[in-house]
Amino acid sequence: MVMMPTPASRRRSVVAELEGALLRGADTFPYFMLVAFEASGLLRFAALLAVWPLLRLLELLGRGRLALRLAAFVATAGVPRAEVEAVARAVLPKFLADDVDAAAWAAFGGCEGRRVVVTRMPRVMVEPFAREHLGAHEVVGCELEYSRLRRSTGIVRGGGKEAMADRVRALFADGGWPDLGLGRSEMAHSFLPYCKEQLQPPFTAGDVMNAPPFRPVIFHDGRLVCRPTPFMSLVILVWLPLGVLLAFVRIGVGITVPIWSIPRIAPIFGGAVIMHGRAPPHVGAGNNTPDGSPSGVLFVCTHRTLMDPVVLATVLGRRVAAVTYSISRLSEILSPIPTVRLTRDRDVDAAHMRAELSRGDVAVCPEGTTCREPFLLRFSALFAELSDRIVPVAMNYRVGLFHPTTARGWKAMDPIFFFMNPRPVYEVTFLNQLPAEATCAAGKSPVDVANHVQRILAATLGFECTSLTRKDKYRVLAGNDGIFNAKPPPAAEPAWQRRVREVLGFLLH
Template sequence: MKMEKLMNSRKSDLKTHSVIAELEGILLVSPSSFPYYMLLAVEAGSLLRGFALLLVYPFLLFLQHYVSKSMAAKILIFISVAGVPFQDIEKVGRTVVPRFYASDVRRETWKVFKSCMKKKVVVTSMPEVIVRPFVQEYLGGDEVLGTELEVDNKTGKATGFIRSGDVSIGDVRKTVGEHAPVVGLWGVDSGHRFMDLCKKNIVLQHDSSAKRAASNDLEAISIFHDGRFVHRPDPVTALLLFLWMPLGFILSLLRIIIFLGIPLRLARSFLQLSGVRIIVHGSSIKTTGVGHLFVLNHRNNLDPIFVCISLGRCLPCVTYRLNRLFQILSPIPTKALTRARNVDAATVSELLKESDLIMCPEGTTSRGPYLLRFSGMFAGLTDMIVPVAINTTEGMFHGTNFNGSKIIDPLFFFMNPFPTYEITFLDSVDGEHSCKSGRSRFDVANYVQKALGEKLGFKCTTLTRKDKYVKLGGRNANI
């Protein structure tokens, strides 16, 4: 049956059907699993493991086309996960892979998959632990049939081997039931094994030019995501990234030395000479007084430092998570908060009596075009609040990562060839919107968040820092 004919049929005709669909090249535009194994190797393992995967890729291509696809897949899995804690593999499936999958969903097959209202099953060549979070959350799928990783019960680490081979007809029949009407979405090379199970079969060629579904058309959007790579590490992209890394590391160290070795008033010029773009909008407040609270949305651990560079002044900042080494190396004074509201309020009040102050009330970095709910603690401590909108652009590496030490985040940000910091100072919160006029501290916090969101074009959410860490940490939460 042609795709056009099925798509032109009424959606109600498919409501009573289950659906089985291949992931690679059918539900997704790209037929290659290599980028996701690279993400798995780097994010759950290390850059060295990812480099090893890249080195053997030409051999794996030869093996796949001329010897055995199954053998090539087993080698991919072994290099990617051997000796890696299984909980880290699960974390990559929840926090890194879904964003890249979501940007590659094939629009025409997604519409068919979504229209079937009974059981939805996805067949993949990948380990199911990597694919399942995306399929269930973003595609509304029920089951994922893929390979199962073997795990050492004593160490909790993947052995690199698999417990089961390719998905069998029996696996599919058991999952969808014996007599259920089923729509099958298959590739030319693999669908013939399962066609007898389906009432309607759609067989498609892989098409790299196929239109992709809009991200807001999926069952969920990617608010919380993680990982170092900005772009999907396809073989060519991964090669360019690894070729750049030695030079990028040297460039990053040079930029960090500039950060630490020269006065802030000179840092902006020197950083821009090194390729870091710093764009400042709005009226930079040059007050020499005390009590101004600069309230930032949080994109990177370097945010307060770049605000100080933009102001040409060394101001203290407060933060919830503070690495001791980062505190020592930071060119501006930093103070850790305890998350005990009374203690933190007293700390901020004392600092405001001595100087202006910088705070990121989101409480954590937020990478996407969304703002997490602002803490209202800051709003009742001063009426001299200056919202500061922060946006960053990285070409290769993100300067934040949930998994790993936060001290190396600036290193990766500065490894980008031409990273950008865009800083916009908004008008101070006036009397009408301050606590002095009778507004609650939550109203003031919401007003500041809305002002920043409108300026940046970001969506304000009611999600909190706690929601983020529950989500990325893998515990069940109603987010």
């Protein structure tokens, strides 16, 4: 029996089904496809898609549990445990968050006591999202088994509805029955009778306005833009051969034609470069700043992809040097503009950037790393100390199939994935040069200047400013500080292992 809802403030504990309740959709197939693609690769992705008709048949015959076990086996068998956990931490939360039902979240998040999420998927796939973004204290689901070599066997244990109900009851053994239960599936019916109040989809939106804020996904990884449903997965597989060919054609044309012509010919190859605002005139290396030192224009850009400085140079139609902390050797070779690799030593990097400004225009991305979501990371204040000719530039892009950035994968593939999209679009918005009274020349501190530039760029793009940094991003996505040439402590690993890592790092990055 479904009981009448009570105010959220009176609810102390809650247990909720994930698929079909907290999430609008009940289909788990796209999440297994994401694990297959991101943790293993294209062949496993294609293999799981080939199995989909059998999975669908099993579901229609009422063997949904067997279908899930088969999907888990094909997606994870032989995959290192670390890879499965990395995908669950860095890739899946974005897709799960996009499917959260607002009314269900209002009921779940409004409970101030113990919050439990029950899922049909392996717990390892759901737990990072449930704890970090739903605020769950416990996650109940089947367990993925691993071999002694820390690789997945593909076998899941403990996914029966009786076992799930027993674990839910055990969690509330000391505090009585849960105050609220959310769900509608056969699995949910195994624990809903033990809840004092039951809510089933579709949920009413009465408490949505009073719901606690949902913690957004700011950092996420993975190459796929769209949820890999069976149809979209087939589209991706069919497009890939043509996309690879198109990417190499686009790159080949881009590095051979004059840079000023790229925005004009981009539509011929399916792309577009859109400019807003007025680009500043070329200063030239022979012009002087008020203190007599030669200086070009310092373009301060939001950092969306590796292509930001290149696109800026194509729009300007002139040489612009790009300063960067870590790009691959392949990207440096393919870049049609000069690149300056920085060291993260503040004094050394400042000297390099001043030298480059004396030769002409320079583009800098003070966030230090890319961010896909509508947020701006904290701006480093170093650029404000280097020049008073500061022009903020709001960069953004639109793609349909593949993300052109990665934290865990091969960065050398970033421009290739960008050009593999059917219609990659870049937008460049030039803001007015900072007035003298808004720069360090007027006595402003570098931090104040950096924060001011961050705010006006965020307002232009409709983004939100944050104090998050490059380290924050890489700690979430890759488990490191994002510094690839950092030397470990002498006792952290054997010398031969350190040497192998350095060689691989040189080749790949």
